[in-house]
Amino acid sequence: MPAISLAKAPQPAATNPAQIRNFCIIAHIDHGKSTLADRMLGITEVVEARNMRAQYLDRMDIERERGITIKSQAVRLPWRSSLDGQEYILNMIDTPGHVDFTYEVSRSLAACEGAVLLVDCAQGIEAQTLANLYLAMENNLTIIPVLNKIDLPNAQPEKFAAELAKLIGCQPEDCLRVSGKTGDGVAELLDQIVAQIPAPVGDANAPARALIFDSVYDSYRGVVTYVRVVDGHLSPREQIQMFSTGVRHEALEVGVISPEPIASKGLGVGEVGYLITGVKDVRQSRVGDTITTYNNPTKSALSGYKDPKPMVFSGLFPLDGADFPILREALDKLQLNDAALVYEPESSAALGFGFRCGFLGLLHMEIVRERLEREHKLNLISTAPNVVYNVTMDDGKQVRVTNPSEFPDGKVAAVYEPIVKSTILAPAEFIGTIMELCQDRRGILLGMDYISEDRVEIRYDLPLAEIVFDFFDQLKSRTKGYASLDYEEKGDAEGNLVKVDILLQGEAVDAFSAIVHRDKAYAYGVMMTGKLRELIPRQQFEVPIQAAIGARIIARESIRAIRKDVLAKCYGGDISRKRKLLEKQKEGKKRMKMVGRVEVPQEAFVAALATDADIEKVKAARKAGQ
Amino acid sequence: MLSFYVHIPYCIKRCGYCDFNTYTPSELQDGATLEIVSNDYIDAVLRELEAAPTDPVPTIFFGGGTPSLLPAHDLGRVIAAIKARNGLTADCEVTLEANPDSVTAEKLAEYLQVGFNRISFGMQSAKPHVLAALDRTHNPANVEKAITMARAAGFKSISVDLIYGTPGESLEDWRETVENALSLDIDHISAYALIVETGTKLAAQIKRGDLTMPNDDLMADMYLLVDQMCEEKGLTWYELSNWSKPGHQCRHNIAYWENKNWWGLGPGAHSHIDAKRFWNVKHPTTYKQKVFAGETPVLDSEQLTAEQIKDESILLGIRMRDGLQIELLEPHQLEVLAVYRENGFVQLQEDRVILSPAGRLIADRIVREITI
Numbered sequence: 002m003p004a005i006s007l008a009k010a011p012q013p014a015a016t017n018p019a020q021i022r023n024f025c026i027i028a029h030i031d032h033g034k035s036t037l038a039d040r041m042l043g044i045t046e047v048v049e050a051r052n053m054r055a056q057y058l059d060r061m062d063i064e065r066e067r068g069i070t071i072k073s074q075a076v077r078l079p080w081r082s083s084l085d086g087q088e089y090i091l092n093m094i095d096t097p098g099h100v101d102f103t104y105e106v107s108r109s110l111a112a113c114e115g116a117v118l119l120v121d122c123a124q125g126i127e128a129q130t131l132a133n134l135y136l137a138m139e140n141n142l143t144i145i146p147v148l149n150k151i152d153l154p155n156a157q158p159e160k161f162a163a164e165l166a167k168l169i170g171c172q173p174e175d176c177l178r179v180s181g182k183t184g185d186g187v188a189e190l191l192d193q194i195v196a197q198i199p200a201p202v203g204d205a206n207a208p209a210r211a212l213i214f215d216s217v218y219d220s221y222r223g224v225v226t227y228v229r230v231v232d233g234h235l236s237p238r239e240q241i242q243m244f245s246t247g248v249r250h251e252a253l254e255v256g257v258i259s260p261e262p263i264a265s266k267g268l269g270v271g272e273v274g275y276l277i278t279g280v281k282d283v284r285q286s287r288v289g290d291t292i293t294t295y296n297n298p299t300k301s302a303l304s305g306y307k308d309p310k311p312m313v314f315s316g317l318f319p320l321d322g323a324d325f326p327i328l329r330e331a332l333d334k335l336q337l338n339d340a341a342l343v344y345e346p347e348s349s350a351a352l353g354f355g356f357r358c359g360f361l362g363l364l365h366m367e368i369v370r371e372r373l374e375r376e377h378k379l380n381l382i383s384t385a386p387n388v389v390y391n392v393t394m395d396d397g398k399q400v401r402v403t404n405p406s407e408f409p410d411g412k413v414a415a416v417y418e419p420i421v422k423s424t425i426l427a428p429a430e431f432i433g434t435i436m437e438l439c440q441d442r443r444g445i446l447l448g449m450d451y452i453s454e455d456r457v458e459i460r461y462d463l464p465l466a467e468i469v470f471d472f473f474d475q476l477k478s479r480t481k482g483y484a485s486l487d488y489e490e491k492g493d494a495e496g497n498l499v500k501v502d503i504l505l506q507g508e509a510v511d512a513f514s515a516i517v518h519r520d521k522a523y524a525y526g527v528m529m530t531g532k533l534r535e536l537i538p539r540q541q542f543e544v545p546i547q548a549a550i551g552a553r554i555i556a557r558e559s560i561r562a563i564r565k566d567v568l569a570k571c572y573g574g575d576i577s578r579k580r581k582l583l584e585k586q587k588e589g590k591k592r593m594k595m596v597g598r599v600e601v602p603q604e605a606f607v608a609a610l611a612t613d614a615d616i617e618k619v620k621a622a623r624k625a626g627q
Numbered sequence: 628m629l630s631f632y633v634h635i636p637y638c639i640k641r642c643g644y645c646d647f648n649t650y651t652p653s654e655l656q657d658g659a660t661l662e663i664v665s666n667d668y669i670d671a672v673l674r675e676l677e678a679a680p681t682d683p684v685p686t687i688f689f690g691g692g693t694p695s696l697l698p699a700h701d702l703g704r705v706i707a708a709i710k711a712r713n714g715l716t717a718d719c720e721v722t723l724e725a726n727p728d729s730v731t732a733e734k735l736a737e738y739l740q741v742g743f744n745r746i747s748f749g750m751q752s753a754k755p756h757v758l759a760a761l762d763r764t765h766n767p768a769n770v771e772k773a774i775t776m777a778r779a780a781g782f783k784s785i786s787v788d789l790i791y792g793t794p795g796e797s798l799e800d801w802r803e804t805v806e807n808a809l810s811l812d813i814d815h816i817s818a819y820a821l822i823v824e825t826g827t828k829l830a831a832q833i834k835r836g837d838l839t840m841p842n843d844d845l846m847a848d849m850y851l852l853v854d855q856m857c858e859e860k861g862l863t864w865y866e867l868s869n870w871s872k873p874g875h876q877c878r879h880n881i882a883y884w885e886n887k888n889w890w891g892l893g894p895g896a897h898s899h900i901d902a903k904r905f906w907n908v909k910h911p912t913t914y915k916q917k918v919f920a921g922e923t924p925v926l927d928s929e930q931l932t933a934e935q936i937k938d939e940s941i942l943l944g945i946r947m948r949d950g951l952q953i954e955l956l957e958p959h960q961l962e963v964l965a966v967y968r969e970n971g972f973v974q975l976q977e978d979r980v981i982l983s984p985a986g987r988l989i990a991d992r993i994v995r996e997i998t999i
Binding site for chain 2 (some may be wrong): 563564572
């Protein structure tokens with residue numbers, strides 16, 4: 002057997018870099034990466050068969066259930082190549098597979114010399130995979146193309162081998178064929194990793210430089226930092242230093258994951274492992290940062306470090322106002338493990354006290370919300386997500402707007418919004434409908450290429466605001482689910498953007514304001530006034546609902562005065578029934594908000610601000626309360 | 628004083644809109660006739676009566692169901708028993724709810740004989756298509772006949788019940804109905820907006836889309852119309868859904884609205900004695916079993932708190948012509964009412980707050996606002 006027992010394998014801190022291969026697997030969410038990783042753990046015998054479970058490396062429940070991996074991990078796999086009979090150490094670095102985590106992916110890639118490009122041979126390559134592939138190629142990684150799920154009856158290995166060959170410039174027959182499910186071809190793949198991917202190169206005598214490619218908070222150990230040593234050596238009990246902040250810590254423990262953490266005597270050039278310093282907050286150990294030693298610090302950091310930058314903002318409010326302190330605690334706790342999550346308290350006339358939260362993107366937002374609800378038993382309402390706008394006033398003043406209600410009054414010279422470069426992969430039959438959608442969303446076509454006979458790659462610049470709205474849902478529904486999307490930041494651009502206010506009885510309700518493109522302001526106004534007319538009950542006087550840009554009214558509706566709200570009969574048993582109804586309504590009344598003299602039920606705010614799922618939730622809660 | 632309500636839970640057939648506690652004899656007992664169930668049922672009511680207080684009685688009201696289905700001598704046993712144990716006031720009002728189809732001159736004379744002096748006919752509408760939508764069986768022409776007979780028999784106070792807002796009923800249909808009712812020799816009108824109760828045939832027809840309920844605006848116009856037409860004919864409103872000639876208000880119903888003491892006899896009947904409300908088991912068979920076994924038929928009860936009593940007095944009082952006494956209202960309640968006054972929904976008359984016709988149409992909303 003090509004497996005080597007851990008005890009006999011080359012040991013951490015004493016492994017010749019020539020024996021090391023660092024690789025990652027680039028794959029789309031459901032293309033079988035975790036299953037392939039499971040097979041690798043099994044075949045190298047780092048996990049005994051009786052301890053094996055599906056998606057072994059995906060620690061959090063939420064990851065396992067949704068089939069996605071949020072946090073990467075690095076696993077040290079000893080392997081004896083059947084090609085040369087030599088012992089090797091393979092470090093498999095698991096990468097996140099979603100658009101929101103591009104930066105984390107890029108850091109994981111930077112820790113590797115090669116990448117396994119894993120594609121489901123029943124589906125073909127997807128946009129996110131393509132984006133990560135390009136990222137890997139830019140980083141000069143050796144790419145090993147692999148077709149997975151060859152056991153599936155609808156597998157089309159020839160077709161997708163040709164597609165991959167075209168993308169990476171190899172021959173179709175160079176694509177390996179594996180089945181993560183049955184294990185077919187996995188040993189051959191490990192041999193090819195050894196054969197094709199270069200060994201890491203570094204200077205063992207230089208000052209230490211290690212790249213942080215992941216940082217995870219563990220409630221028992223504090224922050225666990227995953228590193229790839231480039232030069233020098235990291236040892237336990239040593240004083241280490243973060244390059245970006247200069248902060249100094251003691252390395253309490255250094256080790257490798259195989260796949261459980263094993264403390265080691267250190268980590269040498271080219272090695273991948275973890276270190277624990279006792280810090281409690283991942284923001285003190287940031288992905289992309291360089292770790293060096295305090296006594297012999299390096300003068301040059303590894304390149305590519307960036308601060309995580311929230312791109313999408315949304316308000317999170319507890320359905321029950323009394324849960325606000327729980328939400329605060331939950332966010333504080335979540336932030337220990339999520340350097341990209343930012344939040345600050347926010348109060349809304351409609352939704353009470355909550356937090357304005359910033360996320361890397363929509364998936365990040367969903368994951369945070371789901372974890373808050375699941376792990377902290379919170380019932381949350383989230384407002385429609387929006388992006389960050391930079392507004393320049395006529396007097397040159399700059400205002401950063403993360404919430405439409407902060408949009409400045411007065412003379413606006415220019416509004417800048419984030420633009421993303423997006424890539425869409427889809428069957429060619431959908432080109433028309435995709436272009437129509439992108440055009441409608443203010444897209445600028447950058448180019449289009451056939452990646453195989455019937456599949457195209459379409460590239461557009463799109464305002465991020467259009468994507469966070471419902472672009473992805475639209476794309477999926479218009480292409481029967483076949484299209485995939487990836488995007489990356491491309492800076493800000495000036496947009497013809499305006500703030501649309503919604504006025505009830507002449508009074509602006511800040512919760513309903515939105516920043517939209519001028520051409521869409523009218524449609525937004527009509528939609529919102531129409532929606533509110535349905536949602537706000539008739540009052541004792543007529544209530545005009547208007548949409549306005551500044552002082553200019555662009556749409557109007559009105560809620561007519563109420564005419565009838567009385568039960569005609571009131572005898573005998575009706576009296577207590579009526580009183581009980583009144584007592585129940587007293588409860589409901591507490592959930593009404595007064596906007597000026599207009600009574601607005603909470604549903605109206607929720608329906609106007611939140612997602613459909615939230616609206617259902619509020620209805621269900623209301624029903625249960627009755 | 629103690630008023631009595633006597634529930635007669637029988638009908639020949641159930642009307643499509645009705646969710647009252649009433650049964651056809653065959654629903655209760657296979658092959659049973661009214662004669663069989665009636666005697667037995669009245670025995671049960673008399674047993675229940677034994678538990679009631681013995682204060683003198685100013686009003687008795689026989690409702691249902693269709694009380695006029697039962698023979699006069701059976702209903703008369705109840706009146707006689709109450710008279711014997713409590714005593715009736717000199718002007719005691721004794722009302723019979725009657726179906727215009729189920730009365731004859733002889734029967735009416737018998738009812739008068741056993742002590743009834745007020746009769747209320749379920750007219751509902753003068754328009755055949757409206758009656759059909761309501762699933763009512765009577766011929767509209769019978770209403771006039773029945774009223775003439777009742778007057779001839781000697782009833783001093785005659786009322787009709789009307790329903791408006793039936794699917795398919797236009798404002799013009801309603802005008803004709805009210806005109807027709809006011810042309811009759813009556814002293815009192817009750818007019819009720821049709822309520823679609825869940826579980827009724829009507830609710831199913833509406834759910835299926837076979838019938839469509841009129842919108843609230845039409846309902847409101849119908850209310851304003853009946854109010855105006857009654858007032859013009861000298862029938863003035865004294866409660867939200869009731870109009871009468873002077874001296875012909877239904878004193879029994881006023882007892883409900885003034886939170887007097889009243890006892891409901893029969894299955895499902897509610898009672899109010901001092902600050903306590905209680906109500907009987909619903910089904911006639913269970914009711915009879917309990918009563919004959921010497922057990923109380925009371926299913927449940929509630930003792931009203933001071934706040935509940937106040938809420939009730941507001942929600943009942945505001946429906947009446949005399950309205951609410953200002954001194955009983957708190958400043959924040961008066962503030963709310965001031966806004967309604969600006970918008971023409973309430974009027975201030977001396978020391979009272981009184982609803983305008985438009986205000987009566989939103990009485991429940993106003994009550995919600997001032998009690999919450």
